[in-house]
Amino acid sequence: MANTLSRDSRLPLYYQLYDLLRLRILTGEYTPGMMLPTEQELMDSLGVSRAVVRQALGELVNGGLVYRQRGKGTFVLPPVIDRGMNKLTSFTEEMHQRGMAPETRVQELTLEEASIEVAEKLRIEHGTPVVFLQRLRMADGAPLALEESHLVCSGCERFLRHNFASEAVRMVLRDEFGIDVTQAHQIVRAIGADRRLSEVLSMPRGAPVLYMERIAYTAEGRPVEYLRLYHRGDRYSFSMDLHA
Amino acid sequence: MANTLSRDSRLPLYYQLYDLLRLRILTGEYTPGMMLPTEQELMDSLGVSRAVVRQALGELVNGGLVYRQRGKGTFVLPPVIDRGMNKLTSFTEEMHQRGMAPETRVQELTLEEASIEVAEKLRIEHGTPVVFLQRLRMADGAPLALEESHLVCSGCERFLRHNFASEAVRMVLRDEFGIDVTQAHQIVRAIGADRRLSEVLSMPRGAPVLYMERIAYTAEGRPVEYLRLYHRGDRYSFSMDLHA
């Protein structure tokens, strides 16, 4: 253990250690199947208490990077697992990861009264004003997905001033409204393109569409967005992780 | 805090406390938005140290049941979130949860040599013997999904003796081979039914199918199953959780 931790850093010791170990795994310094230094070794070489070491290792376990075996040690997991799309990422980010060129066209951005369906999903009164945002998502110049978002907020009007061709909803929520979206729940199914979808996405009637219906929540569990996503089946797939 | 923890139990104190608090949330004794007892209160009333209390609360946070705010307290989350299908469950279990009557027909159960594709997914040598299991999944008497599973194992022959119309692959792996499947990674997309699928699933050619390709891993990250799932789009959807 050459590197050391800084006691003056604004980052907690356990987090610095977590970062250190994580880096060594991602760079291949610790390879899959390899045993990490023992807790005792980490304590001695870094001069920290066991709680710090265990908290750092716990984060690695949560992150799916290592696993622990009592009596044996802590071992690096192969990287394949994880990196699924159970993470909330922006469309632009996701496309860049896939090496595609993203582009967004805002079709509609209006204030409207929540329908019964929308109100129910967002757990608000029917008729409450919400923002409706419809966007066409393109990748490499061709339509990829249609996105319809309903947003609950106080001071909705401020939303209308933003340019959602380039801005992410989550960023606006965070920076302008101080609302952090940290979790979401979605339903996934396969449907056939109806007339509207086939036109917007330039695909034949009945062609397979990956449909997702997502509700996004704040850390406190308050719903803030009801989202409907229609992806072209021939151009889009996503991956996810499952656990016992 | 009326209840107490047992120091003789084989269960750790933090786990007993976790169970206790979890129960109170699930039964509605602690309602969403309500503040839990403070860490100090839990320490005093139960006579345990702060580490025990914090580990129990940490499990609740991981489980998505509560959230913590520094300076304020620990609060119960509304239940809606979570309970998605990011969990590995058996078909039978899943159908029961949905209130449908499951039924399974084994179409094929053979020993074969791994194709290049299968070998790559399972990270084994091309040509290694694997078990191939094809099952038709029915719900309420009608076809719901076609399932094709490739299984890596030593002593594959023992697999062929099982009746997979009623037995779950994961249970056989665990009970007969001592292999615990704890995580999986899958790709999801929408496709149109080809001739074979339209026949097996009794649906029109080109009708939307929810396709999933799953690789299941042991706790050590070794692949054990490569699974292809074709679900009728009109009869199946699944839900999942996302996080920041």
Next chain:
DNA sequence: TAGTGGTCTAGACCACAAA
């Protein structure tokens, strides 16, 4: 200022795996 959760220390004993 008082009360909350966040981080950290320096110990202890235990259960389990491998030699």
Next chain:
DNA sequence: TTGTGGTCTAGACCACTAA
């Protein structure tokens, strides 16, 4: 028997929230 991770204690100081 030795070494590993799992659990637990009894403290301490800090950062943040709300009054």
